[in-house]
Amino acid sequence: MGFNLITANLRLGLVEFNATFFFQIFNTFVLYLFLRKMLFKPVTELIEKREMEIASDIDNAAIKNEEADELKKEYNKKIKTIENEGKKIIKEAKMVAEKEASRIMEKVREDEKEIRLKNQIELEREKIKAVNELKDEISNLTIMAASKVVGKNLKLEDHIALIDQFIDEVGDTKWQN
Amino acid sequence: MSEGFGPQKVFEIFGMPITNTVTVTWLIMAIVISVSYFATRNLKKKASGAQVITELVVSSINNLTEQTMGEKLKAFSPYIGTLLIFIGISNISGLFGVRPPTADVNTTLSLAIVTFFMIHFFGIKYNGLKYLKGFAEPFVLLLPLNIMGELATPISLGFRLFGNIVGGMIIINLLYGALANFTPEFIGIPLLQAGIPVVFHIYFDLFAGVLQSFIFAMLTMVFISIAVD
Numbered sequence: 001m002g003f004n005l006i007t008a009n010l011r012l013g014l015v016e017f018n019a020t021f022f023f024q025i026f027n028t029f030v031l032y033l034f035l036r037k038m039l040f041k042p043v044t045e046l047i048e049k050r051e052m053e054i055a056s057d058i059d060n061a062a063i064k065n066e067e068a069d070e071l072k073k074e075y076n077k078k079i080k081t082i083e084n085e086g087k088k089i090i091k092e093a094k095m096v097a098e099k100e101a102s103r104i105m106e107k108v109r110e111d112e113k114e115i116r117l118k119n120q121i122e123l124e125r126e127k128i129k130a131v132n133e134l135k136d137e138i139s140n141l142t143i144m145a146a147s148k149v150v151g152k153n154l155k156l157e158d159h160i161a162l163i164d165q166f167i168d169e170v171g172d173t174k175w176q177n
Numbered sequence: 178m179s180e181g182f183g184p185q186k187v188f189e190i191f192g193m194p195i196t197n198t199v200t201v202t203w204l205i206m207a208i209v210i211s212v213s214y215f216a217t218r219n220l221k222k223k224a225s226g227a228q229v230i231t232e233l234v235v236s237s238i239n240n241l242t243e244q245t246m247g248e249k250l251k252a253f254s255p256y257i258g259t260l261l262i263f264i265g266i267s268n269i270s271g272l273f274g275v276r277p278p279t280a281d282v283n284t285t286l287s288l289a290i291v292t293f294f295m296i297h298f299f300g301i302k303y304n305g306l307k308y309l310k311g312f313a314e315p316f317v318l319l320l321p322l323n324i325m326g327e328l329a330t331p332i333s334l335g336f337r338l339f340g341n342i343v344g345g346m347i348i349i350n351l352l353y354g355a356l357a358n359f360t361p362e363f364i365g366i367p368l369l370q371a372g373i374p375v376v377f378h379i380y381f382d383l384f385a386g387v388l389q390s391f392i393f394a395m396l397t398m399v400f401i402s403i404a405v406d
Contacts, residue, residue, distance in 0.1 A: 012183040012196060014343065019193035020184070020283035027202050028288060031209065031263055036255035039213035043235040044254070046220050053222075 139163050182347050184281050198281035205266050205278065245395065246402040253401065256295075260288065260394045268342055268386025271349070272378055279389075280343040282335065289335035292397045296330070300404030308404065334396060341389045345381025352377055 012018065142163050143156065184196035216231040224232055238258040243251045267279040278284045300308040312323045356369040 011181050011185050012194065014181055014183045015282050016183065017283060017286075018196075020196050020198050020281060021287050023195070023199045024202065024278070024281075024284045024287040025291060027199070027206060028259065028263065028291060031206050032256055032259040034206075034210045035213060035259050035262065038210070038217055039231070040235055040238075040255040040258055042217050042220055043232055044239060046222070047232060047236055047239075050222055 135164075135167055138167055142167075182280075182343065182350065184276060196281065197276050198278045198284055201270060201275045202267070202278045202284070204275070205263065205270065209262060209266065241394075242398060245398040250402055250405060253398065257394050257398055260397060261390055264288070264338065264390035264393055265387055268390055269382055271342075271346055271382045271386070277342050277346060277386075279338055280346045282339045282343075285339040285342075286331065286335035288338075288393070289331035292334060292400065293327075293331035295397070296400045296404045297327075299401055303405045330400060334393065338389050338393050341385050345377075345385055349374060349377050349381055 139160065143159065146159065146163075147156075184198045186194040187197050187200050188195050213231075216227055220228060235258070238261060239251065239254045242254040242257050246253055264279055267277050267284070269277075271277045271280075297308075304311075312327070313320050314323075352374055353370055356373060357367065360367055360369045
């Protein structure tokens with residue numbers, strides 16, 4: 001290899017074949033290898049990888065959408081059944097409550113009747129008692145009056161029965177009014 | 178031979194002249210390789226900044242190859258990308274004051290020869306003897322004509338690119354020379370050379386340069402896919 005600065009400006013013919021031909025084939029080949037390895041291969045691989053990823057992402061999204069739709073349908077169905085069940089439970093509870101309420105009302109009514117009956121009986125008894133007391137009083141009064149009128153001859157034991165009989169005959173109708 | 182528009186010899190290796198075609202090619206290679214090194218050093222799945230541009234370049238070359246050659250031959254994308262990038266930058270390099278490597282018939286013919294061998298290698302690889310038999314069709318007498326036609330492919334490919342670029346380079350050089358003569362001497366500033374060549378640079382370097390790199394890559398793809406089909 002020798003530099004020849006004197007002939008540096010020597011011009012070759014415009015159309016002249018020389019070693020440049022082989023140099024240029026070699027240069028083109030080297031440039032091709034470099035560009036293929038450094039530029040085209042990595043960039044093309046990157047673009048293809050990205051395209052594949054995008055395609056798979058789109059596919060995945062479609063699958064997920066389908067799944068979501070199915071889930072939604074399922075949940076809607078579930079919600080509907082739950083609603084129906086809830087309605088049924090409320091209906092049943094209402095029925096039970098109504099039954100209970102009517103039962104309670106019945107009981108109240110019965111109790112009331114009973115109380116009223118009891119009160120009546122009590123009243124009746126009180127009345128009878130009062131009547132009896134009055135009878136006794138009257139008989140006593142009558143005896144007292146009779147003894148005053150008749151005097152001391154009248155014997156108490158003989159006449160009580162007589163007076164009682166009288167009062168029973170008259171009193172039952174007269175004292176009750 | 179120090180006049181003319183041929184490539185200049187920079188130095189010699191074992192008696193072989195290394196012209197500025199080769200040195201500029203090395204420069205372009207160094208720039209392209211280091212740019213692609215830095216562009217792909219930290220690739221992220223979530224692209225941002227320069228990575229977006231890198232991906233745009235690579236994916237447009239991939240798409241172009243796939244659309245032109247079909248799904249089956251999309252593995253040619255790195256080679257087509259190399260052609261597009263190297264020829265494109267070479268053609269535009271005239272803007273930066275260097276001699277475009279594609280203005281050397283050695284460069285363009287070397288690329289065309291590579292395409293030529295690729296055409297027939299992949300033709301035989303994919304179609305075997307049927308491909309070779311295709312040269313004797315419609316009848317055997319046309320064999321020499323068919324072979325000549327095939328040989329014409331790299332020559333036309335190489336000289337189309339070379340002619341376009343070297344023609345533009347010569348016209349622009351002549352224009353600079355003419356403008357230098359027309360500039361009034363008393364000013365001492367290359368006034369005319371400042372604005373007028375811009376139009377010519379846009380057409381010959383940018384437009385023709387990008388167009389020719391695209392044509393070369395396109396024809397390579399079409400020839401290979403015809404041979405493979």
